[in-house]
Amino acid sequence: MEIDKQAVGNRIRQIRQELKLSMEKFGKLIGDLPRSTVNNWERGINLPKTETLHQIAEIGHVTNEYLLYGTQENQYILEMLQKKAGKLDPKIEGLIVDELKQAGLVSEKEMDRMIEFFIINLIPPTEQDQFTYQCIDEKKQLYLGSTKFGKEAQLYLHHDNQNHILHILPFTFSNFSVDRLLVYLANQESYSYFGKHLPKELGEKVILLYSINQLTGDVRIAPLVYSKETASYQYTEDNLYLLEQQYLYLPFAMEIEKERLLNAAYPQSK
Numbered sequence: 463m464e465i466d467k468q469a470v471g472n473r474i475r476q477i478r479q480e481l482k483l484s485m486e487k488f489g490k491l492i493g494d495l496p497r498s499t500v501n502n503w504e505r506g507i508n509l510p511k512t513e514t515l516h517q518i519a520e521i522g523h524v525t526n527e528y529l530l531y532g533t534q535e536n537q538y539i540l541e542m543l544q545k546k547a548g549k550l551d552p553k554i555e556g557l558i559v560d561e562l563k564q565a566g567l568v569s570e571k572e573m574d575r576m577i578e579f580f581i582i583n584l585i586p587p588t589e590q591d592q593f594t595y596q597c598i599d600e601k602k603q604l605y606l607g608s609t610k611f612g613k614e615a616q617l618y619l620h621h622d623n624q625n626h627i628l629h630i631l632p633f634t635f636s637n638f639s640v641d642r643l644l645v646y647l648a649n650q651e652s653y654s655y656f657g658k659h660l661p662k663e664l665g666e667k668v669i670l671l672y673s674i675n676q677l678t679g680d681v682r683i684a685p686l687v688y689s690k691e692t693a694s695y696q697y698t699e700d701n702l703y704l705l706e707q708q709y710l711y712l713p714f715a716m717e718i719e720k721e722r723l724l725n726a727a728y729p730q731s732k
Contacts, residue, residue, distance in 0.1 A: 465530055468506030473529055475504045477522035492517050527562075543577055546637075575676070582642045587655045594659045595619070605664070609638070617643075620711050621664055627704070628667040629711040631718060640673040647686060647695040669695060670704060670711070672718045674725065681722050683710070 478488045478500070485504075489495035492514060502508050510518060519526045531538045539559050558580045562573060594612045595605050607617035607630075616638040620629040632640060646656045647669070657665060669686040685704035686695040703709075 465509065466506075467509055469532060470509060470530060471504040471506040473522075473524075473532065474500075474510075474518060477518060477524070478504075481521070491521065539573070542573060546574075546577055546581060578639060578641070578676070582639055582645055587646070587652055591655050592658065593617075593656050595661060595664075597661075605661070606633070618714070619664065620714065621667070622709075622711060625709055626667055627709060627711075628664050628669050629672070629714050630669060631672045631714040640671065644671070644684065648697075650693045653694050666690075668701075668704065670709070670714075672714045674718065674722055679722065679725055681718050683715075683718075 478485070481488070481491075483491065484497075485500040486497040489497055489500045492500075495514075503510055509515070515526055515529060519529045522529070527538065539562050540555060543555065543558060558577070561580070562576060590610045592611075593607045593609060593616070595607050596612075598604050598606050603621040603623065605619040605621070606615050607619055608615045614636075615633045616636045617633055618631045620631075621627075622629060630643075632638065643656065646652045666688040668688070669684075671684040671686060673682050673684075674680070675682045683705055684697060685701040686697055687701050688694075689696050
C-alpha cells in the first residue's frame with residue numbers, strides 16, 4: 463500500500479492544530495526543527511524520518527500506522543500478514559494486528575520481521591504444512607522436501623551415509639522460513655510435520671541446516687542432534703565440531719554462499 467504524503471501531512475497538521483501550536487513551536491517540540499520542515503510535511507512534499515514519526519505519533523496519541531495510513535491501518539497490516547501467511551483464523555489475525563499496533567512499528571521492514579516472528583511462533587501448522595519427500599538423485603542421495611500436499615518444493619536434502627548426516631538447504635526461490643523449520647524440529651508436538659513421511663534411512667540423523675541470517679545477512683549453519691528422550695532435535699555447543707569442513711556438504715555450502723553474495727549485491731528494499 464503506497465503512502466499518501468498529502469494525507470500524512472493533513473494528519474500531522476491536525477495533531478499540531480489540536481495542540482494549538484504554530485509550525486515553529488511544533489518543530490521545536492519535535493526536535494528543534496525549523497518551521498520550513500513542518501511546512502513541507504503538512505504540504506505533502508516529504509515525510510518525517512522514522513524517529514521523528516515516532517515522536518509525532520506519541521505527541522498526538524496515535525499509532526505510527528494511523529499517522530501513515532489513516533483508518534486503513536488494520537487493512538494494511540492484514541495485507542502484509544496475508545501476503546506472508548495466507549488466510550488465517552480471524553482470532554489469530556486480530557491478535558497479531560493488535561500486537562503490531564501496540565509495538566508502534568513504522569517501517570515495512572520492521573513490520574515484516576515481526577510478522578515473521580509471529581508466523582514462526584504463533585501460527586500452528588496445518589495438514590498442508592506436512593512435508594513429503596521425493597528422491598531426485600539416487601546416486602547423490604539428493605531429496606526434495608515439499609509442503610501443500612507435495613505441490614510446493616521447500617527444501618533440498620542430502621544424505622551423507624558415511625558420516626550419518628542429513629544436510630538441509632532451502633529450495634531455490636522458496637519463502638519457507640528456516641526459523642519455522644527449526645521450531646518444527648525442536649518441538650516434539652510439531653516434529654511430525656517434518657518427520658512423519660521422512661524416508662526411514664534419513665530419520666533421527668544428525669542435521670546440518672544451511673541458511674541465511676535475515677538480520678545480519680550472514681551464512682548460518684545449524685548443527686542439530688536428535689534426542690530420543692525428547693523425540694525432537696536439539697542444538698548444543700557439543701555439536702559445534704560438526705561445522706568443521708570435513709562434515710559439510712560442499713555443494714550446499716557453496717550454494718548458500720552464492721545466495722549471501724547475491725543478497726549483499728542486490729539488497730531487497732522494504
